Amino acid sequence: MSRSACVGFSMPRRKQFKGICHDILESFVSRYNDLDGYWALGQYATFLTESGQRELRLQLQRGSTLSECSKFSASATYYQGAVLRLMDANEMPHSWFADAYIRFSMVGPTNALCEVEIVSDLGKAYHCDRRIDVRPHNPLREHWRGGNFGPSNQMGQ
Known part of the structure; x- marks a missing residue:
C-alpha cells in the first residue's frame, strides 16, 4: 500500500x-447531569452528608455503585454506556476496557472532588479529576427539569 x-x-x-x-468528567460535573430531574451531584452531596460516608x-x-444507595446505579449504568460509546467513536475494541470508576467525595462543606479513572487491559490507569462547588440537593430551592433535556442519567440517554 502506498504512503x-x-x-x-x-x-x-x-x-x-x-x-x-x-x-466523562466533563459530562459528570455538568449542570445537565440529571438524576430524577435534579442535578445529580447535589443529590450525591446530600447522600454523603446524611449517610456519613466519605465517598x-x-x-x-x-x-x-459501591455504596448502599441503589438509586445511583442508573448513573453508573449511564456512564458505563458513555465510556463504551466513546470507545466505539474512537474505534477502540471493548476488550481494552478492563475497569473504570467515578469517585465523588466531599472535601469541604460546599466543595467536592470528582475523579474518573479508566484502566486498560494492559493495567495502565488513565485519570482525570476536578474540584467543584456543589450544594446539597434541596428541592425547595431547585427547579425540577422535566422532559428529555441534557444527558439525563435516569433515562439512560
Missing part, C-alpha cells in the same frame, strides 16, 4: 482513554 493511501487513517490507541476520562463510587465496568 498516500494511508493518509487520514489512524489506528486506535489505548492512550485515547485519557481523552475519554476527560470527556460515592460508581463502578463503570459493572455499571453499579
Whole structure:
C-alpha cells in the first residue's frame, strides 16, 4: 500500500482513554447531569452528608455503585454506556476496557472532588479529576427539569 493511501487513517490507541476520562468528567460535573430531574451531584452531596460516608463510587465496568444507595446505579449504568460509546467513536475494541470508576467525595462543606479513572487491559490507569462547588440537593430551592433535556442519567440517554 502506498504512503498516500494511508493518509487520514489512524489506528486506535489505548492512550485515547485519557481523552475519554476527560470527556466523562466533563459530562459528570455538568449542570445537565440529571438524576430524577435534579442535578445529580447535589443529590450525591446530600447522600454523603446524611449517610456519613466519605465517598460515592460508581463502578463503570459493572455499571453499579459501591455504596448502599441503589438509586445511583442508573448513573453508573449511564456512564458505563458513555465510556463504551466513546470507545466505539474512537474505534477502540471493548476488550481494552478492563475497569473504570467515578469517585465523588466531599472535601469541604460546599466543595467536592470528582475523579474518573479508566484502566486498560494492559493495567495502565488513565485519570482525570476536578474540584467543584456543589450544594446539597434541596428541592425547595431547585427547579425540577422535566422532559428529555441534557444527558439525563435516569433515562439512560
